[in-house]
Amino acid sequence: MKITLTIFAFFAAWVLFVIVGNSWATLAVAPLVGMMFTQLGFIGHDAGHNQVFGTRRHNRLLGLVVGNALIGLSFGWWVPKHNAHHAHPNEMGRDPDIGEGAVLASSDVPENGRGPLASWLARWQAPLFFPLMLLRSVGMHVLGIQRLLRRRDHASAVEASLIVLHAALYLTAVLWVLSPLKALAFVVVQHAVFSLYLGISFAPNHKGMPIIESATTAGFARRQVVTARNISGGRFTTFMLGGLNYQIEHHLFPSMPRPNLRRVQGLVRDFCAATDLGYREESFVESFRQIVHHLSDAGAATSRPG
Secondary structure, three states: OHHHHHHHHHHHHHHHHHHHOOOHHHHHOHHHHHHHHHHHHHHHHHHHOOOOOOOHHHHHHHHHHHHHHHOOOOHHHHHHHHHHHHHOOOEOOOOOOOOOOOOOOOOOOOOOOOOHHHHHHHHOHHHHHHHHHOOHHHHHHHHHHHHHHHHOOHHHHHHHHHHHHHHHHHHHHHHHHOOHHHHHHHHHHHHHHHHHHHHHHHHHHHOOOOOEOOOOOOOHHHHHHHOOOEEOOOHHHHHHOOOOOOHHHHHHOOOOOHHHHHHHHHHHHHHHHHOOOOOOEEOHHHHHHHHHHHHHHHHHHHHOOO
């Protein structure tokens, strides 16, 4: 039902776009389309973890439909990257979500080897945190396409065909309804909302949480729990964040279907208390306060000489 209603809402947003027509009022529809892109991204995330169907083949098919065809992102590129993150969360050199000079840079990470741009980004990462989120979807599109061009196998050809189909239908619809200037404005607003919504949904999960050095030996449960942060709230929070608010439970049981995460939360919390693992759960606003504070400290540390 969730998948059906989300896809229906996605196409309903495009119907509304056509109804509004060649008007600047379509810019009010762009955020709705951008939000539906993110909601479809959550379904792609579930499919990538094999949460939806009993076979990998069917989960991959769902991922290709919502990822490549409907939102234009390479499902085949994202899955191994995200799996690597789950295997090594917040681990320097092994978690692909931690990049040199990125927003998760630790004040303990040496400056050696950083280029001027990376050092500048590290120094100003706190004020740039939200603005850089606006480019998230563009970066994901580019990285996915680069991966497809490098591989050039049958699976990549299928993915590339679906992305080309998405781009052709997307641009045809936008340019058929809108004048070029309005079309450009619509695309910018829609992808900015998509990027920002995606960014603020994933950022509270691990940003500002402890960094694990690559040589550190720690058990599976400790790695997954101490690097993750849950977001408090009810069903509305779960809907808006695609179940990512149960990040600790998700990292301990990555293939567990999204509706079951809240059902095991009490068991997981008790387990963490009994084994002295800690269990971080913050409000949505407080999580970002902690992230910005962490980035401010890390940026200040990189600007100090020596």
